[in-house]
Amino acid sequence: MIWRFGLFDSTFEPLASTHWALLAALGLPLLLGLFAALFSPKRALPVALASLPVLASGVVLLAAFEQAGLLRWQWEIAGIHLSLRLNGLSVLLLLMTQVIGVAAALYTPGYLRLSETGPLARWLWPLMGVVLSALSLIWLATDLLTLYIALELMGLAAVGMLMLSGKVPAIVAGMRYLLLALVGSLTYLLGVALILGHWGRLDLQGLAEVIEPGPVAWFAAALIGAGLALKAALFPLHAWLTPVHENAWTPVSALHAALVIKASLFMLLQLWSILLPETFYAPRVIAWLGMLAIVWGGLLAWRTDSLKTLVASSTVAQLGYLMVAFPLLLGPDIAPLPRALAWEGFWLQLMGHAFAKAAMFMAAGNLILATGESTLKGLAGTSRRLPLSLLVFGIASITLMGLPPSAGFTAKWMLLQAMIITQQWWAVAALLTGTLLTAAYVFRMFRYSFDETAPRHRYQPLAPGMDMIALTLALIAFALGLLAHYPLELMHGGSP
Amino acid sequence: MNAAWLPLTALATSLLVVVIIFALPEEARRLRTTINLVAAVVKIILVMLMVRRVAAGHEDIFSFQVIGGVDFVLRSDALGVMFAGLSSLLWLCTTVYAIGYLEGSANRKRFFGFFSLCVASTIGIALADNLFTFLIFYEMLTLSTYPLVVHNGTQKALDAGRVYLRYTLSAGVVLLLGAVLLYTLTGDQSFSSEEGLGDYLNDHRGLLTLIFALLVGGLAVKAAMVPLHGWLPRAMVAPAPVSALLHAVAVVKAGAFGILRVVYDLFGIELSVELGVITVLAVAASITIIYGSLRAIAQEELKPRLAFSTVSQVSYVILGIGIFGPFGTVGALAHLLHQGLMKVTLFFCAGNYAEELGIHRIDEMDGAGKRMPLTSIAFTIGALGMIGLPPVAGFITKWYLGVGAIQAGMYWIVAVLVASSTLNAIYFLPIVHRLWFRLGPSHGKGSWPKEQRLGRLETHGWLLWPMVFTALVSLGAGLFAGLPFSPLDWAARVANGEYLP
Numbered sequence: 002m003i004w005r006f007g008l009f010d011s012t013f014e015p016l017a018s019t020h021w022a023l024l025a026a027l028g029l030p031l032l033l034g035l036f037a038a039l040f041s042p043k044r045a046l047p048v049a050l051a052s053l054p055v056l057a058s059g060v061v062l063l064a065a066f067e068q069a070g071l072l073r074w075q076w077e078i079a080g081i082h083l084s085l086r087l088n089g090l091s092v093l094l095l096l097m098t099q100v101i102g103v104a105a106a107l108y109t110p111g112y113l114r115l116s117e118t119g120p121l122a123r124w125l126w127p128l129m130g131v132v133l134s135a136l137s138l139i140w141l142a143t144d145l146l147t148l149y150i151a152l153e154l155m156g157l158a159a160v161g162m163l164m165l166s167g168k169v170p171a172i173v174a175g176m177r178y179l180l181l182a183l184v185g186s187l188t189y190l191l192g193v194a195l196i197l198g199h200w201g202r203l204d205l206q207g208l209a210e211v212i213e214p215g216p217v218a219w220f221a222a223a224l225i226g227a228g229l230a231l232k233a234a235l236f237p238l239h240a241w242l243t244p245v246h247e248n249a250w251t252p253v254s255a256l257h258a259a260l261v262i263k264a265s266l267f268m269l270l271q272l273w274s275i276l277l278p279e280t281f282y283a284p285r286v287i288a289w290l291g292m293l294a295i296v297w298g299g300l301l302a303w304r305t306d307s308l309k310t311l312v313a314s315s316t317v318a319q320l321g322y323l324m325v326a327f328p329l330l331l332g333p334d335i336a337p338l339p340r341a342l343a344w345e346g347f348w349l350q351l352m353g354h355a356f357a358k359a360a361m362f363m364a365a366g367n368l369i370l371a372t373g374e375s376t377l378k379g380l381a382g383t384s385r386r387l388p389l390s391l392l393v394f395g396i397a398s399i400t401l402m403g404l405p406p407s408a409g410f411t412a413k414w415m416l417l418q419a420m421i422i423t424q425q426w427w428a429v430a431a432l433l434t435g436t437l438l439t440a441a442y443v444f445r446m447f448r449y450s451f452d453e454t455a456p457r458h459r460y461q462p463l464a465p466g467m468d469m470i471a472l473t474l475a476l477i478a479f480a481l482g483l484l485a486h487y488p489l490e491l492m493h494g495g496s497p
Numbered sequence: 498m499n500a501a502w503l504p505l506t507a508l509a510t511s512l513l514v515v516v517i518i519f520a521l522p523e524e525a526r527r528l529r530t531t532i533n534l535v536a537a538v539v540k541i542i543l544v545m546l547m548v549r550r551v552a553a554g555h556e557d558i559f560s561f562q563v564i565g566g567v568d569f570v571l572r573s574d575a576l577g578v579m580f581a582g583l584s585s586l587l588w589l590c591t592t593v594y595a596i597g598y599l600e601g602s603a604n605r606k607r608f609f610g611f612f613s614l615c616v617a618s619t620i621g622i623a624l625a626d627n628l629f630t631f632l633i634f635y636e637m638l639t640l641s642t643y644p645l646v647v648h649n650g651t652q653k654a655l656d657a658g659r660v661y662l663r664y665t666l667s668a669g670v671v672l673l674l675g676a677v678l679l680y681t682l683t684g685d686q687s688f689s690s691e692e693g694l695g696d697y698l699n700d701h702r703g704l705l706t707l708i709f710a711l712l713v714g715g716l717a718v719k720a721a722m723v724p725l726h727g728w729l730p731r732a733m734v735a736p737a738p739v740s741a742l743l744h745a746v747a748v749v750k751a752g753a754f755g756i757l758r759v760v761y762d763l764f765g766i767e768l769s770v771e772l773g774v775i776t777v778l779a780v781a782a783s784i785t786i787i788y789g790s791l792r793a794i795a796q797e798e799l800k801p802r803l804a805f806s807t808v809s810q811v812s813y814v815i816l817g818i819g820i821f822g823p824f825g826t827v828g829a830l831a832h833l834l835h836q837g838l839m840k841v842t843l844f845f846c847a848g849n850y851a852e853e854l855g856i857h858r859i860d861e862m863d864g865a866g867k868r869m870p871l872t873s874i875a876f877t878i879g880a881l882g883m884i885g886l887p888p889v890a891g892f893i894t895k896w897y898l899g900v901g902a903i904q905a906g907m908y909w910i911v912a913v914l915v916a917s918s919t920l921n922a923i924y925f926l927p928i929v930h931r932l933w934f935r936l937g938p939s940h941g942k943g944s945w946p947k948e949q950r951l952g953r954l955e956t957h958g959w960l961l962w963p964m965v966f967t968a969l970v971s972l973g974a975g976l977f978a979g980l981p982f983s984p985l986d987w988a989a990r991v992a993n994g995e996y997l998p
Contacts, residue, residue, distance in 0.1 A: 135618075211763060238515060241527075289698050321995075345564070358740025382650075384607065384644075384650075385603065385604060386605060388519075388606070389519075395640075399640065402640075403632035404636045404640065404669070405632060405636050405637065406633045406637070407591055410633075410636075411563060411564060413673075414564075414567070414629075414673075414677060415564060417673070417674070417677040418677055418680060421677060421678060421681045422681055429674070433670045433673070435671060435673060436666070436669075436670050437559065437666060437667060438675075440666045442664065444643075444658075444659070444662055446657050448647075448658070448659065450645045451644070451650050451655060451658070452601075452650055452655065453649065453651065454650065454651065454652070462643070482563075483569065484561075484563075485563055485564050486561075486562045486563060486565070
């Protein structure tokens with residue numbers, strides 16, 4: 002399991018050009034964010050130009066990885082060894098972060114111009130930069146301390162972004178989120194302290210060699226797991242998620258649901274694969290909770306009357322799919338084939354969901370912005386006036402439903418195959434039920450939008466490109482499903 | 498020589514049309530119409546090219562890898578191009594008809610966009626060479642028909658859409674489970690492989706039967722087999738061209754075609770017989786045929802009567818599969834085309850009566866033959882074909898099914914056929930009688946519910962000519978069944994491939 006996260010020694014030294022690419026990938030989002038706070042961009046074009054070097058850094062790192070396999074950078078600062086590694090998975094997650102980050106940044110100027118955002122809007126940019134930089138660091142970091150710092154930075158910046166709108170409900174939800182995020186980090190930190198006290202080191206690769214199953218490892222895993230599960234909004238610790246999204250600005254919601262909560266999940270899986278390799282019960286518990294999450298999240302989304310709550314609750318259910326795969330990834334006595342299938346399916350599902358959810362939040366934001374209504378009933382009859390936003394919402398929801406030809410479908414196919422081989426029939430049932438529940442709440446929204454008897458409202462026209470950005474993200478989720486072979490092949494590359 | 502571009506282009510033409518239509522503004526009516534018609538004609542030409550290549554023994558393949566062990570494959574084989582031919586021919590007819598039918602109504606961009614997507618899905622279904630690819634287009638069809646069913650946006654239409662989704666999406670989940678189980682057991686199985694799944698019979702008999710049940714159970718929902726047919730009559734609220742498309746080509750036929758693929762190309766007919774599932778299919782089809790006909794008799798409105806008639810008629814295809822032997826297969830395959838042609842004609846007629854005269858109920862049709870002679874002749878041809886009278890295409894099917902049943906020693910099927918033909922006559926002949934032999938508003942007795950003078954002829958030309966064309970083709974398919982490239986000839990070619998190694 003450890004090698005899948007690239008925690009082994011690399012064969013080749015990284016080239017000088019990749020040093021620069023690494024620096025750009027980690028630092029540029031932050032720098033550009035600060036710059037944008039000073040000269041707030043009013044149009045999408047300057048944002049597009051500024052994001053080119055960020056995307057270029059990702060492409061350079063991808064090319065470097067394809068050439069040399071696993072890359073590892075090491076420094077020694079004040080007696081502490083620091084290292085970053087880049088394996089196939091990190092490249093994919095990094096590229097995903099950059100693409101979704103750039104899409105959110107491109108979407109922002111139009112959104113800020115059209116909605117009444119108040120004077121604090123310019124601070125959105127640096128916070129966004131911090132989130133993206135911290136995320137990139139999380140995908141690359143190899144020790145518990147760096148991970149903690151990045152997690153904390155990301156969490157605080159995310160809270161800041163969510164509270165920017167300045168409305169009372171947003172502040173209340175944001176404060177609650179802040180409190181929970183701090184509790185989560187503290188729990189995580191306790192686990193880290195326990196590990197440091199017992200084994201005296203924090204680097205993941207070294208820990209993987211020395212850690213032996215026993216009460217200390219279990220207790221540390223429990224603390225770290227609880228902290229990260231809280232931050233990742235895993236069921237039943239998800240209650241903070243919907244109020245936060247209900248009041249946040251659209252690009253913020255998109256970034257948060259697509260990327261921020263995924264980072265905690267990534268860390269959880271990575272750390273548990275070190276602390277609890279081949280364990281029976283802990284991943285089972287997560288899987289059972291995941292089944293409940295699928296049903297509960299689906300029901301929440303089905304019963305709600307608010308579009309944003311619908312989209313946010315669907316995240317809870319979609320995370321359930323990932324949780325259900327835990328026993329296949331961490332459990333004992335899983336044959337190589339189902340484990341590989343589950344591993345690939347897990348990340349494909351995660352990436353597909355990230356793109357689709359970002360697209361869906363943008364589409365929902367567009368609908369709300371254009372109609373001025375945020376309830377499903379208020380959206381009645383939109384298919385006539387806002388066909389494109391609705392189409393994007395539809396394409397994104399195909400991925401969430403897991404219908405072909407989307408990443409959600411291919412991922413579900415692989416997970417189902419793995420579950421059938423290992424005969425986990427409950428998990429199969431949960432996945433299939435999830436499909437139907439998702440369809441139920443998604444089509445509830447469409448049912449309203451196709452209503453021709455609804456009264457006509459005046460619609461605010463959207464800024465050019467706002468729909469196209471969302472459409473691009475939704476189509477990437479489709480492409481990931483049909484052309485899954487290439488990204489999944491990347492994850493195999495660089496194995497020892 | 499492999500012309501991979503051919504199946505790919507055939508699929509891409511309709512997909513491209515979808516993109517263009519969605520990109521055009523709602524007002525660009527002429528441009529949209531032109532693109533639609535040009536693409537439909539191009540598609541027919543492409544399919545004709547494929548037919549010629551298949552007749553010459555070339556099967557073109559386009560494929561790429563999706564994930565390890567699962568490929569996306571399009572292949573033009575005899576059975577596939579048969580369905581593709583039906584789909585592309587009727588796409589042209591229904592598009593022409595829909596242009597006339599929706600003249601002046603709202604949301605035409607959305608309608609034609611999803612209409613084309615629907616047709617693109619059927620081409621994908623026809624050319625798919627493995628279950629994974631088939632599933633992609635099968636679900637795409639489900640999603641693209643939803644906006645068409647709810648097109649009118651009324652409460653009734655939205656409710657019908659909900660019922661439609663409940664049935665089809667649940668079926669999709671069942672189908673997915675069956676497909677994944679099959680892939681877990683056997684890996685990627687091309688529809689073109691000669692062996693079938695016979696090798697797995699000894700060790701996995703129970704599992705194979707379960708997979709068969711899941712796959713066919715999932716497909717039977719779209720094929721509207723009793724008791725999974727509940728969505729079909731409700732979906733009748735959709736505009737007439739949608740009903741025509743749904744009943745003749747797209748949804749219902751996709752289900753029947755899928756069952757054909759599963760039985761003949763995936764499991765293989767010998768294995769299906771060995772598992773004993775064939776007889777179950779035949780019994781289920783017989784029940785559907787009789788039940789559908791009985792329900793059709795009870796309907797007082799024209800479109801629901803046609804809908805229940807579809808429930809009954811599509812199961813002839815399944816019944817043909819259930820008869821072991823080449824004649825049953827030929828009957829099944831030929832009926833896939835014949836029923837499509839005849840049913841589309843009947844729906845065009847029903848749409849014309851509704852548009853021109855406002856007729857929805859059967860008792861309002863008295864004497865309509867005088868007012869709308871061409872429509873009524875077309876309706877009569879379709880109705881006689883459905884009953885199975887020569888020389889219309891439907892006769893050929895029933896003849897082959899009957900001969901097949903006798904050869905296979907399944908005499909009870911002959912009884913089913915006779916009973917069903919009688920029932921068909923009971924619900925179609927009174928309509929024909931009303932059209933021609935009763936005095937009605939055109940004889941000065943009463944008035945039409947809502948008469949409009951849509952064109953110089955008996956109705957709008959866009960509505961009239963597609964119907965005349967399909968009626969003539971239905972007649973021709975029966976009269977000239979012996980000629981090469983007729984539906985019967987092609988069905989025999991497919992059946993030969995199935996029974997002769």
